[in-house]
Amino acid sequence: MLSLLLIFTIIIIIFYYKWVKTFPPGPFPLPIIGNLHQLATASHPHKRIEELGKEYGKVFTVFLPLPVVVVTGLEETREALLGSKGDNFSSRPDNPSDSLFMNIPNGGVIFSEGKQWNEQRAFTLSTLRYFGVGSQIMEQKIISSVQALFDHFDKLDLSCLDINWPVHLCVGNVIHEVLFGDQVPYGKAHEMRYFQDLIDEAMQMVRSRASVLVVQALPWTRHLPLIGYWGYWQLRNIALELIKYVNEQVQRVQEKDEGIEENFVSAYLREIKKREKLEEETSFNDGNLVNTVTDLWLAGMETAATTIRWAITLLTAHPKVQEKLAAELDEIVGDRMISMSDKQRLLYAQAVVCEIHRVSNVVTFNVFHKTYRDDTLAGHFIPAGTTVLPQVSAVLDDEQIFENAHEFNPERFIKRKNDGIELLKDEMDKVIAFSLGKRQCAGEALARMEVFLITLSIVQRYRLLPADSSQLPKLNPIFGILQTPKPFEWRLQNRKISKY
Numbered sequence: 001m002l003s004l005l006l007i008f009t010i011i012i013i014i015f016y017y018k019w020v021k022t023f024p025p026g027p028f029p030l031p032i033i034g035n036l037h038q039l040a041t042a043s044h045p046h047k048r049i050e051e052l053g054k055e056y057g058k059v060f061t062v063f064l065p066l067p068v069v070v071v072t073g074l075e076e077t078r079e080a081l082l083g084s085k086g087d088n089f090s091s092r093p094d095n096p097s098d099s100l101f102m103n104i105p106n107g108g109v110i111f112s113e114g115k116q117w118n119e120q121r122a123f124t125l126s127t128l129r130y131f132g133v134g135s136q137i138m139e140q141k142i143i144s145s146v147q148a149l150f151d152h153f154d155k156l157d158l159s160c161l162d163i164n165w166p167v168h169l170c171v172g173n174v175i176h177e178v179l180f181g182d183q184v185p186y187g188k189a190h191e192m193r194y195f196q197d198l199i200d201e202a203m204q205m206v207r208s209r210a211s212v213l214v215v216q217a218l219p220w221t222r223h224l225p226l227i228g229y230w231g232y233w234q235l236r237n238i239a240l241e242l243i244k245y246v247n248e249q250v251q252r253v254q255e256k257d258e259g260i261e262e263n264f265v266s267a268y269l270r271e272i273k274k275r276e277k278l279e280e281e282t283s284f285n286d287g288n289l290v291n292t293v294t295d296l297w298l299a300g301m302e303t304a305a306t307t308i309r310w311a312i313t314l315l316t317a318h319p320k321v322q323e324k325l326a327a328e329l330d331e332i333v334g335d336r337m338i339s340m341s342d343k344q345r346l347l348y349a350q351a352v353v354c355e356i357h358r359v360s361n362v363v364t365f366n367v368f369h370k371t372y373r374d375d376t377l378a379g380h381f382i383p384a385g386t387t388v389l390p391q392v393s394a395v396l397d398d399e400q401i402f403e404n405a406h407e408f409n410p411e412r413f414i415k416r417k418n419d420g421i422e423l424l425k426d427e428m429d430k431v432i433a434f435s436l437g438k439r440q441c442a443g444e445a446l447a448r449m450e451v452f453l454i455t456l457s458i459v460q461r462y463r464l465l466p467a468d469s470s471q472l473p474k475l476n477p478i479f480g481i482l483q484t485p486k487p488f489e490w491r492l493q494n495r496k497i498s499k500y
Ligand code: HEM
Pocket: 109, 110, 111, 121, 175, 295, 296, 299, 300, 301, 303, 304, 307, 362, 363, 366, 367, 368, 390, 392, 433, 434, 435, 436, 438, 439, 440, 441, 442, 443, 444, 446, 447, 451
C-alpha cells in the first residue's frame, strides 16, 4: 500500500514538473506551494520580483502556487500589451483579493473581463471625455479644487504642517465632482477623512499580513477561521463600508439633492434607462453602477493623490530642481493661473512631472492580466488562461533603461541646445506608469491633468521647505498596495501674494 502511494506521488511529481516546463522558466517551484515560500518571506515581494527578473530574464514564471508569467522588460511589455497580441493579453483572472471591491460578479471596470468590461470601460472613457477630461471644463474643476486647497492653507499655520490630508481632499474633490456633481468643503470633510483613514488601514493590512497572500494564493482558505478573517473578511468589511458610501452618494444624485451638477452617476442612470428601452442584454444596471463608480472613486483618489504627495516630497528633497521649476513658471506663466495650454511652453516642468511619475512609481504590483488563448511572448509559449503580470514598476526602475534609475533627475528627459532645451520624447514614452494597451489606465488623461496642474500651482505659489531646516524628507518609501512617501512636516513659504 505504502509503495503504491509512493509510486503515485512520484508520478504526480513527474507530471507536475512536466507541466511546469510548459511555462517560461523561472525560480524552481515546489509541488503544492510553488514559489510562495520565496515571495511570502520577502519583506518587499514586488522588489523580489524585480530581482528575479534580473536572474531569469524579462519574462519568467512564478508559481503562487498557480503560474503567473511576470513581464519586467519594456519591449516585452509592449509586445504583450500593444499591437496584435494586445486583445489576447487583456483578460483578468478571477482572484479573491481582486474581487474584494466587487458589488456584483464580474462587476465594475478594473477587475471585470469580457463583454461586461468592454461596455463599462467604453462608457467610462466616453463619459469622462463628455465631462471635460482633456478639456478646459475639467481644467476649471481642478483649478477650483486647488483654489479651495489654498483657501484652506490660508487659514493654517504654514510654519509646520502635514500636507497629506489637504492634498488628498484636493484630488478627492476632483473625482467627487466628476462622479457626484459637487465638492466636499474642507470644514465638512469628516466623512471623507474617515474613509481616507479606512483606506489607509486596508493598505496597512495588505502590507503587513502574510494571511492576505495566503488567501490570494489559495482562495479556499478564506473560509477557514482566523486566516480567513485576517486575510479576507476584515478587508471585505472595509470594502463594504466604502461601497455603502458610494451607494449613499448615488441615492443623493437620484434624489437630486440641491447644488448637484450634471455628473457621471446621472449619465449612468440615463444609460440604464436607454438600455432598458432597447430590451437587449446589457451590463448597465444599479449594481454595476455602484461597482464602476466605486472603482473610479478609489482608483481616482488614491493613485493621483499619492503621486502629488511624492511630487511635493521629491521637490522638497531637491531644492535646486524646485527653484528651476519655479523660475520657469515665473517666466512663462507669471502670476496668473496655470493652464494646460501653458504645457507646450513649460518644457522643464514637463520633464519634472514625467520624472515624478517615474520615481514615485506608485503601483507596486500591477493588476493581473490573463490570456484568452494560446500565444507566445518573447519566444516563450503562453497557454490560454495564464495569469500575466506586466510589472510596470520594474520597467520604471530598470537601470538598463534609465541610467541611475534610483536618482530623481528630470535632466534625463532633456537635451540642452544653444538656443534652449528640447524634450527627449522617446525617453519620456518609456515611463509607462499607466501601463499600456487595452487595459491602460482609464483615468490617465485626468490623472495627468491633476498631477500637472496641482503640483505646478503649489510650486508657483509656495516655496516647499522642511519644517525643521536640518532635515530633508527621506525618500525610501512605505510599500503597500501603493508605494507612498513617509509622513513629513513642511513649512510653506509664500513666493508672492497670488492674484487669483
Ligand atoms: C497617477 C495616477 C494613476 C496611476 C499611476 C494609475 C495607474 C494605473 C495602472 C498601472 C492600471 C492598471 C493597468 C493594467 O491593468 O495594466 C490602472 C488601471 C485603471 N485606472 Fe489608473 N492610475 C492613476 C490614476 C487613475 C485615475 C485618476 C482614475 C480614475 C478617474 C483611474 C482609473 C483606472 C481604471 C478605471 C483602471 C482600470 C482599467 C481597465 O481595467 O480597463 N486611474 N491605473
